[in-house]
Amino acid sequence: MSWMRMAGQTLPKIPGLQQARPIPGPKSFNKELELNGDDTHPPAKYPRYLPVWPDQKYPPLEPFDYVERGKGADPSFRDLLCEGTSITRMTPSIGSEVLGLQLSRLSNVQKDQLALLVAQRKLLVFRDQDFAELEIQEAIDFAAYFGRPYIHLTSGCPEGHPEIHLVHRGAGDKGAKTFMSNRINTIGWHCDSSFEEQCPGITMLYVLEHPTTGGDTLFVDQVQAYDNLSPEFQRRLHGLQAVHSGKEQAQFSRNREGIVRRDPATTEHPIVRTHPATGEKALFVNKSFTRSIVGYKKEESDNLLSFLYDHIAFGADFQARVQWKPGMVIFWDNRLVAHTATMNWSTGERRHLARIALQAERPYETPFK
Numbered sequence: 001m002s003w004m005r006m007a008g009q010t011l012p013k014i015p016g017l018q019q020a021r022p023i024p025g026p027k028s029f030n031k032e033l034e035l036n037g038d039d040t041h042p043p044a045k046y047p048r049y050l051p052v053w054p055d056q057k058y059p060p061l062e063p064f065d066y067v068e069r070g071k072g073a074d075p076s077f078r079d080l081l082c083e084g085t086s087i088t089r090m091t092p093s094i095g096s097e098v099l100g101l102q103l104s105r106l107s108n109v110q111k112d113q114l115a116l117l118v119a120q121r122k123l124l125v126f127r128d129q130d131f132a133e134l135e136i137q138e139a140i141d142f143a144a145y146f147g148r149p150y151i152h153l154t155s156g157c158p159e160g161h162p163e164i165h166l167v168h169r170g171a172g173d174k175g176a177k178t179f180m181s182n183r184i185n186t187i188g189w190h191c192d193s194s195f196e197e198q199c200p201g202i203t204m205l206y207v208l209e210h211p212t213t214g215g216d217t218l219f220v221d222q223v224q225a226y227d228n229l230s231p232e233f234q235r236r237l238h239g240l241q242a243v244h245s246g247k248e249q250a251q252f253s254r255n256r257e258g259i260v261r262r263d264p265a266t267t268e269h270p271i272v273r274t275h276p277a278t279g280e281k282a283l284f285v286n287k288s289f290t291r292s293i294v295g296y297k298k299e300e301s302d303n304l305l306s307f308l309y310d311h312i313a314f315g316a317d318f319q320a321r322v323q324w325k326p327g328m329v330i331f332w333d334n335r336l337v338a339h340t341a342t343m344n345w346s347t348g349e350r351r352h353l354a355r356i357a358l359q360a361e362r363p364y365e366t367p368f369k
Helices: 031-036 108-121 136-146 175-182 222-227 231-237 247-255 298-313
Strands: 086-089 096-099 123-126 165-169 200-209 217-221 241-245 266-270 272-274 281-283 290-293 319-322 329-333 337-341 351-359
Touching: 096 108, 108 123, 108 136, 108 329, 123 319, 136 200, 136 351, 217 222, 222 281, 222 298, 266 272, 290 298, 329 337
Parallel strands: 096 123
Antiparallel strands: 086 096, 123 329, 165 351, 200 329, 200 351, 217 319, 217 337, 241 266, 241 290, 272 281
């Protein structure tokens, strides 16, 4: 069965999938407080986006024919960045803020140029967007133009919409203090679901509610991380494959009495991947899901991966930071960047975002030049 989805079509149903009752969710999830609020915290602004955790099993993901929307798009962006719009770089290599566009109204030609712009700048930030106000399916339909919506292995979702991954820390939840009991920071760089055969590419994240300060999202440019390496070191990385695993994410969810929608995948991907629209090469390893280098002994693999992880994590000169504001929507290319949330607020304010990740091509590399 092909899951290829074109704009305006309905996502196909999965054969044999039975609806199931949701499990209660994490102990930190207080549904009554989220719905009704209390003397300290208001009720959730978007209750239809509150998470549920349907306890149902999905079949393995099937291969599909991915269409790279940015390939062949007009590099002048004359339809997207037309009169009344402006674009400002957040850093030299990664991140741009675009003003003057209402994304939900873009034409397909403009969406193609948006895909190319995301590939070039790796991260785009838009203010004053209307996705939180739209019907949930409208947001999914918009995003699905860029690829197959990815149903996350373990996350909560709005009822009836498993294509939405909810990033939710409810009102009054001060779990960050527990999280920090045996850590010195909350940083965890990762590329979303890199263990899948066709892992996410373009990814959309929009804010519903957010703390007054704190809870920023950080991004690191894995193209620049690769470019900063010496040519001889780059040459050594080419041809190497790394094992990516979702088993640990699944077990973490089981340990919290959470859901696991599919049998977790273990996949080999090139350490250096090529983007189909720009031809740029990017490092494609991350500490959350990369486990080992194929053909290397453990000490050799650990040593090289540790160097790459440190290079990525300490590369402040090719990182960008998003400070969330009401109405903000961001796009990033998961093939080219790693990211991390920060859990650095302790006010009990709600942090509630909706993510739609679109699966792309299977990672590949082109010869070293």
